[in-house]
Amino acid sequence: MAAIYAYKLLVFACIAGFAAHDLRTRRVPDRVLLLFCPVALTAPFLNALLTSHTADSFIAPGRADCMGKALANISTEEARLSLSRFLQALPPAFLYSLAGAATGFxxxxAAAMASPDGxxxxxxDIKLAAAxxxxxxxxxxxxxxxxxxxxAVAATLIVNHRNKRTNTNKMLSLPFVPFLAAGSLIATMAAAL
Structure with missing residues (x-):
């Protein structure tokens, strides 16, 4: 479905923007995270839509070549059944999204609490991971x-090795959002393959 791919591209573009900002300023602004929330809140609806269309979809192969034609050709009964499937798929999609938010958060x-001296x-980083x-x-x-x-571990080892060679003993501080962006790209590409 083209809408899902466009949505994933929009999400990755937003996360890449957060990563660029985090590299420059070492901060993830709350105001921008708040603007990202409507993008994040559409995920369960898209997942429910995808689930309702893949489970006995009303768009039969050969019946229409594009979504617009298919929507124009469906009957009232087919639309009601499709809406019913969508509404049945919505609560599990919300629970799945909430479980993902809890996982990221x-x-x-826990990593922030375990780190010494805060x-x-x-x-x-925590709020972005929840989103x-x-x-x-x-x-x-x-x-x-x-x-x-x-x-992040690989980058830390490389930077620490470089610091040892130059006899620099300064505290290492790497922004984590660029690693979240790279991890998102890797995981999304692996899931698509």
């Missing part, structure tokens, strides 16, 4: 966090 919150994961989890769901969010953490 709780894992990064350095490490910031509040903006990303709401969009992607728990299993996809776990894959994103795993990829992001692996990339």
């Amino acid at each position: 709780l894992i990064l919150f 350095c490490g994961i910031g509040g903006g 990303m989890g709401f969009i992607h769901g728990p299993s996809h969010m776990m894959a994103i966090l795993l990829a992001a953490s692996g990339l």
